[in-house]
Structures are given as structure tokens and as C-alpha cells.
Amino acid sequence: MNNKTIVLNGLWHNNGALVQLLGLCPLLAVSSTFTNSLALGIATIVTILSSNILISSLRHYIKPEIRIPIFILIIACTVTTVEILMHSLFFELYLLLGIFVPLIVTNCVIIGRAESFASKNGLFKSILDALAIGIGFMLILVLLGSIREIIGSGTLFAQLDLLFGNSFSSTGLQIMPDKTFLLAILPPGAFFGLAFIVFLKNLTSNEN
Amino acid sequence: MNKNNKQIINAGLMLALFAMVGTSVVTITNKLSKDKIIQNEKNARLAKLYQVFDKNTVNNNFLNDAIDLKNDLLDSKKPAQIYRLRYNDIPVGVIVESATYKGYSGKISLIIGIRFDGSISGVRVVRHQETPGLGDKIDARKSDWIKKFNNKSLKTNNTKQWQVQKDGGIFTQFSGATITPRAIVKAVKNSLIFYEQNKLTLY
Numbered sequence: 001m002n003n004k005t006i007v008l009n010g011l012w013h014n015n016g017a018l019v020q021l022l023g024l025c026p027l028l029a030v031s032s033t034f035t036n037s038l039a040l041g042i043a044t045i046v047t048i049l050s051s052n053i054l055i056s057s058l059r060h061y062i063k064p065e066i067r068i069p070i071f072i073l074i075i076a077c078t079v080t081t082v083e084i085l086m087h088s089l090f091f092e093l094y095l096l097l098g099i100f101v102p103l104i105v106t107n108c109v110i111i112g113r114a115e116s117f118a119s120k121n122g123l124f125k126s127i128l129d130a131l132a133i134g135i136g137f138m139l140i141l142v143l144l145g146s147i148r149e150i151i152g153s154g155t156l157f158a159q160l161d162l163l164f165g166n167s168f169s170s171t172g173l174q175i176m177p178d179k180t181f182l183l184a185i186l187p188p189g190a191f192f193g194l195a196f197i198v199f200l201k202n203l204t205s206n207e208n
Numbered sequence: 209m210n211k212n213n214k215q216i217i218n219a220g221l222m223l224a225l226f227a228m229v230g231t232s233v234v235t236i237t238n239k240l241s242k243d244k245i246i247q248n249e250k251n252a253r254l255a256k257l258y259q260v261f262d263k264n265t266v267n268n269n270f271l272n273d274a275i276d277l278k279n280d281l282l283d284s285k286k287p288a289q290i291y292r293l294r295y296n297d298i299p300v301g302v303i304v305e306s307a308t309y310k311g312y313s314g315k316i317s318l319i320i321g322i323r324f325d326g327s328i329s330g331v332r333v334v335r336h337q338e339t340p341g342l343g344d345k346i347d348a349r350k351s352d353w354i355k356k357f358n359n360k361s362l363k364t365n366n367t368k369q370w371q372v373q374k375d376g377g378i379f380t381q382f383s384g385a386t387i388t389p390r391a392i393v394k395a396v397k398n399s400l401i402f403y404e405q406n407k408l409t410l411y
Contacts, residue, residue: 066219070226077230081237088241091248152340170349182341 003128010132016109017140017194018201023107027141028190030100032152034172035159037145039093041138043082043101048110048137049130050078055118056126062119071114079105093162109137144193150175152185257303259348260321260330261293268294270303275410281402283307292411299411300324305334306399310391313337316346318392320399326407327361331396343388353380353389362400370397 001009016022023044030040054074055062062070083101086094094101104110113133118126150156158172183189253271270291282288283306291303301323308316316336321329331354333346345351356379362370371377372390381389403410 061222063219063222066223069223073223073226073230077234080234084234084237084241084245088244088248091245091252095252180341182339185340 001125003125006125006128007132010129010134011136011139013205015140015201016112016133016137018198020109020112021198022112023109023137024194026100026103026107027137027144028187028194030097031141031144031148031190031193032185033149033159034142034145034157035163036096037141038138039090039097039163040100040104041134041141043086043097044104044107044110044137044141045131045134046082047075047078047104047107048113048134049127050082051075051110051114052118052126052130053123054078055114056121056123059119067119068111068115071111071119075110075114076105090163096159096162109133140197144190144197147193148184148189151181152183152189154180256332256334257291257319257321259332260319261301261303262329265295265300266293267296268292270294279402281398281405284309290410294411301329302403302410304399304402306395308391308395310387310394311336311338312343312385312387313339316388316391316395318395318399320396322400322403325361326363326400326403327359328357328396328400329359330355331357331392333392338388339385342382342385345382345385346388346392353382354392356380357396362397362404367397370394 010016014020017024017027026040026044031037051071051074055071079102082104083094086097086101113129117129121129146156149158154174154176155172156175157168159170160168160172161170184193250271257270270293273294274289274291276287276289278287282304286307288307289305291305292299293301293303301321304320304322306318306320308318314337316338317334318331319334320331323329332348333354336344336346338344338346345353348354365378368376369378370393372379372381372386372393374381374386375390377393379389379393
């Protein structure tokens with residue numbers, strides 16, 4: 001597989017959220033605002049990148065029979081480290097995302113990439129794959145978050161100050177004054193939103 | 209020892225090694241960040257409490273000057289925490305961590321600042337699960353409704369006025385959501401009643 005295919009696969013043709021439909025638990029639960037989505041997206045990228053790097057560099061030493069428990073160990077340690085660092089460096093954001101940071105462990109995209117890519121490919125390609133898959137996942141998360149925030153709360157970029165400091169406003173842009181559609185920020189809105197994006201993706205792909 | 213057993217033991221040792229390295233990384237990160245996290249939590253708590261009381265009128269370390277009290281007027285299920293605020297050892301008021309279970313969905317946690325004279329210095333909802341877009345206007349980030357309590361007391365307004373407008377009081381309800389504001393008004397009123405009843409023994 002050449003580098004271009006890896007990037008295109010991760011971002012589009014084999015997108016973790018849209019095609020593999022993996023990692024839906026954090027995707028659906030956290031995507032109620034742009035800020036939450038972006039934050040969880042970044043945390044996911046950091047995790048998948050570290051796990052791919054570790055697993056790819058250790059792949060010759062890991063016995064195939066016990067590879068799955070070792071992958072899980074590596075991912076769990078990475079996520080816990082990310083969680084602790086977030087707790088100490090981005091405290092308010094940590095409170096906002098709450099339980100969903102530790103739940104990145106359950107994001108099947110990460111162990112999926114470890115098993116199907118990083119354990120079989122070199123370091124450079126694994127890094128590329130992690131970035132492509134991670135950014136692809138984050139883009140969908142952010143897209144879904146923006147749609148839900150605009151329709152459900154009428155704002156965009158609210159509470160961005162928690163992520164990037166006080167130079168950003170905490171109220172965000174008011175896009176749709178008062179006329180909001182409540183369902184969008186409730187759980188069903190997440191399912192409808194994702195279904196809509198998957199539908200659009202399938203419309204544009206030529207295979208079907 | 210045959211070859212098969214040796215492989216099993218090797219695999220076990222490898223797993224143990226990975227577990228050890230992983231745990232060490234987590235432990236070290238935890239050790240390095242622990243103080244910062246404790247500091248963060250303390251700052252967050254202080255920042256939260258200062259929302260309901262003027263920072264310049266207090267100079268004691270009230271996080272360590274708190275009492276736990278079980279009282280039906282505050283939190284009917286758990287002991288409520290009461291911070292005693294002083295300025296040069298003279299009592300200036302209290303911050304009460306109260307809660308109500310009469311909201312639309314589950315517990316609503318409140319912090320209520322009460323000045324020494326029994327007037328409200330501020331109220332904030334710190335945790336709730338009310339319907340987004342309807343009941344969640346009690347959150348100071350969503351609307352200014354909660355600030356209407358400022359400076360009110362049992363002297364400025366009588367018990368009948370301490371209700372939502374729909375019940376004949378002075379506090380507005382939200383269209384489509386009366387239960388939530390009604391619960392909050394009642395909880396704040398109860399905390400004031402509690403304060404008047406226990407004022408002498410609180411400090």
C-alpha cells in the first residue's frame with residue numbers, strides 16, 4: 001500500500017466513523033457541540049498516534065498469540081496517561097468531557113488500527129495511518145458536532161475558551177437566534193445526524 | 209520442560225513485562241501531575257464558590273472552615289456542606305451546598321451564598337439534568353434567571369412572594385418549564401429559612 005492510498009483510505013474511503021462505523025460510543029455521545037467534538041477528536045488522535053507508534057515499533061517482539069492483550073494494555077496505558085495529563089493541563093475541559101476521555105479505550109477504531117495496520121507495517125506508515133484515521137475520525141466528529149450545535153443550540157464554537165484560553169469567547173457565534181430544534185442535541189439527534197452524513201457519503205461513492 | 213511449556217511461560221513473562229512498564233508509565237505521570245490536579249480542583253472549587261459571594265468581603269480559608277449538616281431544608285438525602293465565611297474573624301455569611309429533588313429530572317445541586325444579615329448574595333446551579341433548551345435556563349451560562357435571587361431575603365419578600373409567578377410569587381417561570389424554577393425557588397427559600405433558624409449556632 002503506498003502512502004497516498006493510506007491517507008485517502010483513512011480520511012475518506014475507509015473512514016473510521018463513516019465506513020467502518022467504529023467508535024460510535026464517543027462519537028454519538030460527545031458530539032453535541034463543536035468544542036466537545038474537537039476536544040475528543042484531539043484526544044483520540046493523540047491516543048491512536050501513540051498506540052500505533054508503540055505497536056509498530058514493538059511488532060517484532062510481540063508474540064502473535066498474546067498480541068491482543070498487549071494491544072489492550074498499551075492502549076489502556078496511553079489513554080490513562082492522556083487522561084491524567086488532560087486533568088492537570090486542561091482541567092475545565094476535562095470536566096466537560098467527563099467520562100468520555102477514559103472511554104476512548106473502548107473506541108474500536110484504535111484497537112482496529114493496531115491489529116490490522118500497525119502490527120503489520122513499519123513505523124512511518126503506521127504514523128501516517130494513525131494521522132489519517134485520527135483526522136478522518138475527528139473531521140466527522142466535528143462536522144456532526146457543528147450540525148448538532150447549530151440546529152440544537154443555535155450557536156457555534158460555544159465554550160471554545162475552555163480549549164484555547166480566554167481569547168476565545170465562551171458564548172460562541174449566535175447563528176440561529178431562538179429558533180432551535182431541541183432534538184438535535186438529545187441522543188436521537190446524534191443518530192439522525194450520523195445517519196445523514198453516512199447517507200451523503202454513500203451518495204458520493206461510486207462503488208454503490 | 210518441553211517446548212510448549214516454555215513458550216507459555218515466555219508469553220506470560222512478556223505480558224507481565226508489558227504490564228509492568230505500562231503501570232510504571234501511568235504511575236510516574238500520576239505522581240508528576242498529582243499536585244497540579246489537586247491545585248486545579250481547589251481553584252475550581254474556590255472559583256465556583258466565589259460566584260455566589262463577593263471575594264473582597266472574605267479573607268478566611270473557608271474551605272477548611274466548613275461543617276456538614278443533615279437538614280431537610282437543605283438536602284433531604286445527604287448532609288449538606290456549609291462554608292463559614294469570615295473577615296478578620298468576624299462572620300460575614302455562609303455558602304451552603306444545597307440540593308433539591310423536586311426538579312423535572314433528578315437531583316439539582318445548588319450553591320447558595322447568604323450574607324450575615326440573611327440576604328442572598330448569589331445562587332448558582334452546579335449540577336443538573338434538566339431538559340436542554342427548557343429547564344436548563346437555570347444555568348447561569350444559559351440565562352440570567354438565577355441572578356434574580358441576588359439581594360432578596362425573607363424580609364424583602366414574604367413567603368407568598370417566594371414562589372414562581374404562576375403560583376402567585378415574584379419569580380418568572382420559563383415557557384414550557386415550570387417545575388424546574390419552582391423547585392429552585394423553593395430550595396433557595398428553604399435555605400434562607402434554615403439560615404434564620406440556625407443563625408446563632410452556625411458560626
